[in-house]
Amino acid sequence: MNWMINTVRSWLKGSFNGGDGHVGGSSGLVEGVKEDKEKRRMDKLKEELSLLLYAKDEEEYAKLFDCVVCCGLLIEPVTTCKGYTACRECYDEVRSEKGWGFLFSRVDWKHAKYVDVVVRELVRNYYGKELEVLKSLAEGAAVDPEKEPVTKRSVLAEIWMYKAKRELANEDSAQALHDILMSVALVGSLNKRTAKVLSQLKDGTDGHPLFSDGILSGIRSEVDDIPQDQPLSSLGNLDIFECFCCSELFFEPCTYPTGHTVCRECITRALEVTNPTSGCAAAPVCPLTREPLDDFAAWVHANPKNLKTNRVLEKVLREQAPREYEEWQANAKKEMDEFMSEDGFVPIFVCMIAWPGLRCNLHIFEPRYRLMMRRCLESGFRMFGMCSSVGEPYSDVGTMLYIRKQEVLPDGRSFVETVGLRRFRIKERSHRDGYNLARIEYFEDE
Ligand SMILES: [Zn+2]
Ligand SMILES: [Zn+2]
Structure with a gap:
């Protein structure tokens, strides 16, 4: 256009x-x-x-x-990192005006807008x-x-x-x-x-x-006397809503500063593996255009909630594919519920011995553990098990840790302050997305 x-x-x-x-x-x-x-x-x-x-x-x-x-x-149309969509002309016009700050994040200022x-x-x-x-x-x-x-x-x-x-x-x-x-x-x-x-x-x-x-x-x-616009109905197939990363229907679509959209989870995961200290480092880039996105990554790492859903797309999706969208939502909730359920599996961090009542500070840099921490915090569960790496595949006993505080660095690494809660024994092992899970049973030390 x-x-x-x-x-x-x-x-x-x-x-x-x-x-x-x-x-x-x-x-x-x-x-x-x-x-x-x-x-x-x-x-x-x-x-x-x-x-x-x-x-x-x-x-x-x-x-x-x-x-x-x-x-x-x-x-x-251009969409800001805060999820608002405006005409390019309007966007440029209100950037420097009072009262429109809510539309923009600091990343929007830095990037040429696509x-x-x-x-x-x-x-x-x-x-x-x-x-x-x-x-x-x-x-x-x-x-x-x-x-x-x-x-x-x-x-x-x-x-x-x-x-x-x-x-x-x-x-x-x-x-x-x-x-x-x-x-x-x-x-x-x-x-x-x-x-x-x-x-x-x-x-x-x-x-x-x-x-x-x-x-x-x-x-x-x-x-x-002029008839109202017809509701959306003729958008045809849903291909346009397919996420480039997961090939599913967008779920909570978020738009990169490059103008391309993927699911929120897909952005967050893509950024998790972009840490230079993680050993599998790749620079943060847009998955479609390969444009470098260091400042965008830092902004999301600082607080994953910074990233807002593309409002226009989410509204259209809810209207065009309400059933699919609800299914997705239900699945996401189920995943969270499982994560939090008492007799379900808890995430296990394999590192060292920790003790109830004692503080344990951790430096989180591996992508899999960053994902794990994020889930712990987002679910509100705020707990994970700590097992020492002694044993095969890791120790049979461990300590539940409670996350008191997390400080995220611009590159996505974080310092996590935890305190030990209770000792547990491993009953069954599993894993998800690269980190360990275990069904556990608490016990009291003699
Ligand atoms: Zn406009
Ligand atoms: Zn996706």
């Missing part, structure tokens, strides 16, 4: 840069005043237009592919030929929203906006007002772009009240 970014946006910008650009080189104070003013202006506009704005969750499905910033059609490949594909599938209409408009075709073969509200809203801008250029402000209000009402919310056009209209009227009740209710009923 490069044509969009290059033509639509540059055209929009070129036509409407008066008075609304950033104040270059100004002091923080001026920026603050300007932001306050802009916020007040937006709030006032919202109040005046409340008849056209509806609650965001009123039509969930229609909002699936909308930009978190402009609420409009997602053009060149298009979210899966979301872009979904948008194309969902809107299909309707996007062609926008393309021809960008190339200068005549605009007539009522004649275009378009049914999706987000696309219609874009078309009305085009029309409004052309009318503004021709100084037909009555028609421009009608058209921009149509755009607002179709999306059901005000965004920066529509607000910009409205403010231009207002400036030209010497404070004359623009939004009479008559105009607004007229627009509202015009828009109410």
Whole structure:
């Protein structure tokens, strides 16, 4: 969709840069005043237009592919490490603005932002030929929203906006007002772009009240006559949701800074084997593009909860494959339950002798033990067995340790502070993902 970014946006910008650009080189104070003013202006506009704005969750499905910033059609979608998706243009625009910090992580700042490949594909599938209409408009075709073969509200809203801008250029402000209000009402919310056009209209009227009740209710009923978007149904097969790493349906899809998506578990596991001290070290890279991701890895290691699920994808998945998604969730829960169950197996760290009541500090660097620690902590179990490596395959007795504290280093290694709880005897051995498990029986030392 490069044509969009290059033509639509540059055209929009070129036509409407008066008075609304950033104040270059100004002091923080001026920026603050300007932001306050802009916020007040937006709030006032919202109040005046409340008849056209509806609650965001009123039509969930229609909002699936909308930009978190402009609420409009997602053009060149990019997804931040916090899991939010915005148009590339909107993303760039709000990066330095107050109030949008929640969208970004520090990794987003460092990386050039790539298009979210899966979301872009979904948008194309969902809107299909309707996007062609926008393309021809960008190339200068005549605009007539009522004649275009378009049914999706987000696309219609874009078309009305085009029309409004052309009318503004021709100084037909009555028609421009009608058209921009149509755009607002179709999306059901005000965004920066529509607000910009409205403010231009207002400036030209010497404070004359623009939004009479008559105009607004007229627009509202015009828009109410337009059928709602159909729920997603025709996305066809689910191949697009297949994870590159595990070849399963995405579960908790998370998007790399490179714009590629895999399951949360797949990202976490891939990063676990990227420790230079682990002996099987590989530099952290995107599994698809091989682009180095050291800072991303450090950020995830610092706290695995930093990584957020791609909201758009998760919503679509829940809708497109609810049964599969629920199965996955149930499996993940079962795995956790088994991990925690009392008569089940407990994870075993094979290293040294530990004693009840005594502190035991560990340096965790092997990928398998990093995985084990993470599971211990995430499950809330916070315990594992410690057995000495004396014996075949390891000692028959050990001590349960309780994890008091974990300090993760940027490269994923960690220092874990534990304290010994009770002695146990091994009853049955097993293993999972490279580390040992055992069914145990507690005993008291004489
Ligand atoms: Zn946007
Ligand atoms: Zn996966």
